[in-house]
Amino acid sequence: MTNKNKISPLDRPLSPHLQIYRPSFTMMMSIMHRISGVILYFGSFLLLAWYISILIGPEAYQLLNQLFSFSIIKVALFLFTWIFFHHLLVELDILFGIQEEDLN
Amino acid sequence: MNNKHSEGTHHFILQRITAVINLFLGVYVFNFFIKSIGKSYETVIDILGNNFMWLVITIFSLSMCYHMWIGFNHILDDYVDEVKARKVLGSLNSFVVVIVALATSFSMITIGFF
Numbered sequence: 001m002t003n004k005n006k007i008s009p010l011d012r013p014l015s016p017h018l019q020i021y022r023p024s025f026t027m028m029m030s031i032m033h034r035i036s037g038v039i040l041y042f043g044s045f046l047l048l049a050w051y052i053s054i055l056i057g058p059e060a061y062q063l064l065n066q067l068f069s070f071s072i073i074k075v076a077l078f079l080f081t082w083i084f085f086h087h088l089l090v091e092l093d094i095l096f097g098i099q100e101e102d103l104n
Numbered sequence: 105m106n107n108k109h110s111e112g113t114h115h116f117i118l119q120r121i122t123a124v125i126n127l128f129l130g131v132y133v134f135n136f137f138i139k140s141i142g143k144s145y146e147t148v149i150d151i152l153g154n155n156f157m158w159l160v161i162t163i164f165s166l167s168m169c170y171h172m173w174i175g176f177n178h179i180l181d182d183y184v185d186e187v188k189a190r191k192v193l194g195s196l197n198s199f200v201v202v203i204v205a206l207a208t209s210f211s212m213i214t215i216g217f218f
Contacts, residue, residue: 034179037175037176037179038176038179040172041172041175041176044168044172044204045204047137047208048204048207048208050137051161051207051208051211051212052207052211054145054148054149054152054211054215055210055211055214055215057145058145061145061148062145065141065142068141068142069141069142077138077141081134081138084130084134088126088127088130088131091123091127092127095120095123095124
């Protein structure tokens with residue numbers, strides 16, 4: 001544990017705990033955005049595996065293709081796509097959506 | 105993220121710029137990835153080599169990796185309050201992102217040129 005009397009620049013204060021806020025739609029979207037980001041972070045390894053299998057050759061590519069043809073993997077790929085578009089649409093809302101100053 | 109206090113705005117802007125790049129290229133690459141499942145090796149290699157798809161994927165991957173790096177560091181900043189753990193996880197994050205970026209660029213450029 002760090003000594004609380006000596007505050008280094010890296011010891012920033014923590015925000016209040018999540019549970020004290022009443023959940024709202026915007027807040028849930030923000031949380032989902034973050035969770036989907038983490039899932040996509042790990043999902044990117046799937047894309048990387050696919051690129052590398054193409055680099056290695058037809059055998060590796062066929063092996064990965066067979067893996068993708070299992071129905072449980074297909075469900076995972078579907079969810080991966082869903083999460084990708086969720087992340088994308090929330091980002092669209094952040095970039096081009098109605099801002100607070102537009103309402104005034 | 106690190107000791108510098110002046111990088112927040114810089115990262116905020118770059119996160120938005122890479123988001124816009126990923127918006128267009130990401131949909132394109134994702135569409136290609138999902139549609140290629142079940143197709144033969146020759147078809148995929150043909151699309152990658154002849155339509156500059158390898159270049160699109162390289163640009164997308166670099167942009168995605170930078171987006172990933174900022175995003176994950178942001179999450180570490182918010183939820184990991186132990187300084188040492190944050191630094192270790194931050195280094196791990198940088199390592200993973202660099203590996204993903206290098207591996208993708210290497211494989212795509214190799215496929216594109218040879």
